Amino acid sequence: MSATSSQELEQAPPRMSSRLEGELMEVSLGPQHPSTHGVFRMNVALEGEIVRKLKPVFGYLHRNHEQIGESAGYLQAMPYTDRLDYFCSMTNNWAYALSVEKLAGIEVPERAEYLRIILAELTRLQNHTSLLGFLLSDMGAWGTPLMYAFREREKILDLFESLSGARMMCDYMRFGGCRVDANDDWIAGAKKIVDLFPKFLDEFEDLILQNEIVIARTQHVGKLSPELAISAGITGPMLRASGVNYDIRKIDKYGFYPRFKFRVPLGDHGDTYDRLMMRALEMRESLSILQQAFAQIQPGPVMNPKVKIRAFKPPVGEAYGRIEAPKGELGFYLISDGSANPYRYRVRPPSFINLTILEDMCLGHTVADVMVILGSIDIVMGEVDR
Amino acid sequence: METLEQIKKRIEAAVPGAKIDIVNNGSPSAQHSLKIDNEHARDVARFLRDDPALRFDFCSNVTGVDWLDRVIKKTVKTKQVVDGVEKDVDLTSEEKIPGYLEAVYHLFSIAHKHGPVIIRMQTGRANAQLSSLTPIWRSAELQEREIFDLYGIKFEGHPDLRRILMWDEFEDFPMRKDYRPPDDFEWEPTPHDDVLERAKQHYPARPTETELKPS
């Protein structure tokens, strides 16, 4: 399939005339490259500056996470999930907790569900903010937007720290609820940050979205058709940027998402600009979910008292649980043989699967565009290589 | 969405000769799955993707599972007449299941927003081979490569089957249940005395490299 699409793109006239027509040069981009977001390598065949072939190379951060999960118990795997996508440890925790809850049929108290939604949406905010900063940094806007993004992200990470004890490796959720309760001060602090966030978003949108350079670098770059996106299993903001209405929060109705009113933003063109806009728009929706959650949350227990954390043994069987993580569908597939550790522990990593179509999106573009396209996919190597 | 029984019936009607079994899942998640046979896998997959009522156009998760040789003990209580007295006797039957490798696909439908339907294919542990579903769902491309890399299932019809996470020279399949990590990661076989001793204990138990190598 990649052969046909690459042929089509090869027939299209290159965007820039190249001097070295017909002569291919192989270049290894990465693994130590400031724009590959970690240790990621691409073997690229170039004709002049135009990419003619691109093969991603993975595995520099491979540590066989799945095997670690199979040799550790159900509780012990939880802190390891933090290290998958280390930007979004809260959503990783939730996805894993949700799968175990499905596997063992565990109920979660109401307050814990609200806290989970609050934390997941805060995670989405900070992930998308820092993504926008990184993306601009990939385009050449060195430092400044990234620092503004990190300033806001840091406020959210401070919230995580004061709740769970760590900024990034939160290890906060447990199957059957959450580890500690949030006190009223925390909720008030979170509400204050959420109230101030739109101001930052307005400012950030002023900074970038009409910028002529950003528009020239992103519009019509790295187009992804909805058909290819669906077939290639693309999920998350990238899929919706191609105009496919598929948000697991709406489809699976996990957690208490059906109780919230929010819209799913969709793109028209599936290019890099749409993917960038998608993040900005999703943040607005996350803010509205957060405001509703603060209004609805009630005091109560945060942990199901019936769940035994230690020596937890779910019944024999299997379960696949998935959530809408900031990067796409994050799923955990667990097989239990009735013992204290999972027989099979599988992570469905969104950023890994979203890389399937990297070559298709990059063919015919220049090397500089490859960096922008890669940045718009939003990958974290901890999750890609596992 | 139709029930699995209905889907099974319709697949059997649409793909003549296909052998479909329903695999029950006893956990509260109740995600039962369909076991499909290797020869008709691609036709079944195409049917699942293209059938207007099912339209499983999104293959979310593809993964491998390694099952070692197992013995399942079943105890059945029966009444038997022993020495003229009726007694309850536990009859233990042992069922040997030879080990096999499995590829599991989780399918969802974006068009109809339903799912999941889980399909699984099985193959022996030596010379593991299955037909690739990448021509049907592009999303299986990297994930089947990952299964090839970590479990050693060779996918026929995959456009670019190479190792993905481990390096190309690596031999062995680290996610198999009988995999032993090398006793010394830097030198293999290792020159150190005590590590060598440990290695000696381990190595005979390993399957030979030619047995494990696909093709």
Next chain:
Amino acid sequence: MIGAGIAKGMAVTLRNFVGSYLEEDRLTTVQYPEERNPLPENYRNFPILIFDGNDPHAGLRCVACKICEKECPPQCIYITKSEDKKPDYMGKPQFYPAVFDIDISVCMSCQICVEVCPFEAIKMDKEFELSKRERFNALLERKEQLAKSNEYYHHIHPVEAAQVDKNLAEAAAAAEAKKKAAAAATTAKASSVGDAVSVPGKPAASPTAQSLGSTSSPGVSPPAAN
């Protein structure tokens, strides 16, 4: 007009530049070694062992039950149980760890050891400036380095420590009350033993034996492994 978007962006940059001198929420950096942000109450870093009183050996709450060693995901705790026993905070003779090492180059600060410890003996420290000059032995924390006083614990986690102290006091009081009740029951039984019809072969049915045999109390439950 081309350039309008860039100009708009530049205005934002200027606002931030000026604002970083004037506005509170744009003034976010601190000059680290001289200035420090306060750490939140829940901040966690590496585990420490809590002891009561002044003597790290006598007051150590840990009873070497090895639950944390078993549950620690990267297996970075190493414990050897002592041969003899010493009294714990309730005066009951208990084992203590002869060796208690945590390899903090392996520890991932997950707090699972704290969660599973039934004796409130292991807690998380807040010390984060831990650079050492050597890779191996310096990063292996021994019992002596790990033992921190209860006052120190109160200093780093005031709210949590107060709660723990309350739980422990309640548990001790409950145990005390139970003991008293048991003693009272024993005397009562001793006085009434003459006319009571005892059930032969069922000594466990007497309340005395039961309440003395069970040490379970709210908040502090005994480990199953011990």
